[in-house]
Amino acid sequence: xxxxxxxxxxxxxxxxxxxxxxxxxxxxxxxxxxxxxxxxxxxxxxxxxxxxxxxxxxxxxxxxxxxxxxxxxxxxxxxxxxxxxxxxxxxxxxxxxxxxxxxxxxxxxxxxxxxxxxxxxxxxxxxxxxxxxxxxxxxxxxxxxxxxxxxxxxxxxxxxxxxxxxxxxxxxxxxxxxxxxxxxxxxxxxxxxxxxxxxxxxxxxxxxxxxxxxxxxxxxxxxxxxxxxxxxxxxxxxxxxxxxxxxxxxxxxxxxxxxxxxxxxxxxxxxxxxxxxxxxxxxxxxxxxxxxxxxxxxxxxxxxxxxxxxxxxxxxxxxxxxxxxxxxxxxxxxxxxxxxxxxxxxxxxxxxxxxxxxxxxxxxxxxxxxxxxxxxxxxxxxxxxxxxxxxxxxxxxxxxxxxxxx
Amino acid sequence: xxxxxxxxxxxxxxxxxxxxxxxxxxxxxxxxxxxxxxxxxxxxxxxxxxxxxxxxxxxxxxxxxxxxxxxxxxxxxxxxxxxxxxxxxxxxxxxxxxxxxxxxxxxxxxxxxxxxxxxxxxxxxxxxxxxxxxxxxxxxxxxxxxxxxxxxxxxxxxxxxxxxxxxxxxxxxxxxxxxxxxxxxxxxxxxxxxxxxxxxxxxxxxxxxxxxxxxxxxxxxxxxxxxxxxxxxxxxxxxxxxxxxxxxxxxxxxxxxxxxxxxxxxxxxxxxxxxxxxxxxxx
Numbered sequence: 001x002x003x004x005x006x007x008x009x010x011x012x013x014x015x016x017x018x019x020x021x022x023x024x025x026x027x028x029x030x031x032x033x034x035x036x037x038x039x040x041x042x043x044x045x046x047x048x049x050x051x052x053x054x055x056x057x058x059x060x061x062x063x064x065x066x067x068x069x070x071x072x073x074x075x076x077x078x079x080x081x082x083x084x085x086x087x088x089x090x091x092x093x094x095x096x097x098x099x100x101x102x103x104x105x106x107x108x109x110x111x112x113x114x115x116x117x118x119x120x121x122x123x124x125x126x127x128x129x130x131x132x133x134x135x136x137x138x139x140x141x142x143x144x145x146x147x148x149x150x151x152x153x154x155x156x157x158x159x160x161x162x163x164x165x166x167x168x169x170x171x172x173x174x175x176x177x178x179x180x181x182x183x184x185x186x187x188x189x190x191x192x193x194x195x196x197x198x199x200x201x202x203x204x205x206x207x208x209x210x211x212x213x214x215x216x217x218x219x220x221x222x223x224x225x226x227x228x229x230x231x232x233x234x235x236x237x238x239x240x241x242x243x244x245x246x247x248x249x250x251x252x253x254x255x256x257x258x259x260x261x262x263x264x265x266x267x268x269x270x271x272x273x274x275x276x277x278x279x280x281x282x283x284x285x286x287x288x289x290x291x292x293x294x295x296x297x298x299x300x301x302x303x304x305x306x307x308x309x310x311x312x313x314x315x316x317x318x319x320x321x322x323x324x325x326x327x328x329x330x331x332x333x334x335x336x337x338x339x340x341x342x343x344x345x346x347x348x349x350x351x352x353x354x355x356x357x358x359x360x361x362x363x364x365x366x367x368x369x370x371x372x373x374x375x376x377x378x379x380x381x382x383x384x385x386x387x388x389x390x391x392x393x394x395x396x397x398x399x400x401x402x403x404x405x406x
Numbered sequence: 407x408x409x410x411x412x413x414x415x416x417x418x419x420x421x422x423x424x425x426x427x428x429x430x431x432x433x434x435x436x437x438x439x440x441x442x443x444x445x446x447x448x449x450x451x452x453x454x455x456x457x458x459x460x461x462x463x464x465x466x467x468x469x470x471x472x473x474x475x476x477x478x479x480x481x482x483x484x485x486x487x488x489x490x491x492x493x494x495x496x497x498x499x500x501x502x503x504x505x506x507x508x509x510x511x512x513x514x515x516x517x518x519x520x521x522x523x524x525x526x527x528x529x530x531x532x533x534x535x536x537x538x539x540x541x542x543x544x545x546x547x548x549x550x551x552x553x554x555x556x557x558x559x560x561x562x563x564x565x566x567x568x569x570x571x572x573x574x575x576x577x578x579x580x581x582x583x584x585x586x587x588x589x590x591x592x593x594x595x596x597x598x599x600x601x602x603x604x605x606x607x608x609x610x611x612x613x614x615x616x617x618x619x620x621x622x623x624x625x626x627x628x629x630x631x632x633x634x635x636x637x638x639x640x641x642x643x644x645x646x647x648x649x650x651x652x653x654x655x656x657x658x659x660x661x662x663x664x665x666x667x668x669x670x671x672x673x674x675x676x677x678x679x680x681x682x683x684x685x686x687x688x689x
Binding site for chain 2: 135146161
């Protein structure tokens, strides 16, 4: 306070109290040093001469109710004493911040309207710590906020404007795998042998990932070889499903490749492989799966993967390397169903929520659970906090829908 | 004391101690009690168990076991689904790698934690109306958040969504993550969020941030990074604006076990990343 300010203040006020009126009409008095710690009150006293008497009480902003006011003054009372060490203040602050979220919010508002910046900082940090690491659902629950965004709006900031058609193809294949998984989930409750199909999903996925079967977790591999054996001994019925799946996958991959049009590199490669496959498809009317045929297809799929990866590396250039793709085998209904805006995103929130890969283990079930659902090799860690995917335009999305509805 | 036997056992115990010491330096146990690091720490434990439990010396196995138990015990306090996911994953690793007795103990602990968790979520059922925070306060709060939390917040509600579109937030994130390696042309009306997003994708940040780990060259250790910086104050002062070298989980495990396994990710991008595994030999 400057000299002139001191002159304005009547000497009686030096040791007295300041009168304040809260939003609910109640009037109270507070020690001057404490109250003056708040810039708002300070201004009011100095510039408008308020708070000198009961009739002349300073009316506080709406957001400050009596409970919050007393909290704030506790804070002020502690901190306005210059004699306190930094450590003491820190300890006090830690303790002070321990309250439920509701009070924390109220306190933040109140402190903000009284312009008490240090307290605003403190409460903001505390709130940030609460928000950190939580999914939108959880945050909504804690803060009792309404879910008033449309699906479109939620994903609006996540839209990616990358345009590479190869990426789109892969994205489409990914989306396909996801849908198939979902269907499989439903069928699972009906058919127990369903899990045998998983292997073909894995294969196709591995080709997408360009995954070398060597570079795999040993435990996973063991499970895989187990499945391979099971598969070979499979029944006719089972192999039916499997072949049908392969069928539809190939068909859809075919289509997506043809719809790409202007991608010269990829198109040629795909043409090669898929034209050969088409031959098999035509003669593939009977339902028995030929293990030799399957092996051949597997090899071709891997070949395609390798070529895809290599051509991608070449064309994109030296500084950049193939962007890593990952999917989560979960929670995609939110993104793909009933949306016109397309699945454009670079940030997959379904990964932040409980994933299928991270479902609580059911101790009676076959341990292959974990494997078949984890499509995404790298983020087999369920807390893949971040995964991203590349855009699907509206037309592509529709194409996908067509395919799967067949 | 037969000198011959001594000589033989000495190098072995020294090696064992080295592993144990490395593990302790990793400070996994401390991270578990921190809300923010709990999922990262669980993932790391899972990776360590998956990739090398059988090779570990006996005392290190005991440490890992102890940490798994405490992870499960702390689960009820961590109130996020991310934590639950991480714990589930840890249990699966435990199931596949631990010997029978330890496995059963761990699973019992896990089940108890799940029960406690259920009880907790049931008790929270008050429908009060919280006061709505003004936009500038929201922006202020968001300025303390990391990328994923910020994006989560943008999906919460309309008012929060508006607050997250504030350019200054994304600008400071951009600064934090990329300013040391990206030159950006700043023009009036620049959309910082877009700029950030593009660099984020380019640098595969989502993958690198998955572990929560970084290597600090100033203190020569693998640390849990605090907003891409070393948690130690001196290192922060020395490094200025430069962020840590982020590490992937499998790299951390490699450091611990002295192995060279690559991650499950087979992409050729790993070529560049694999080179990083050979951090200067840390004690």
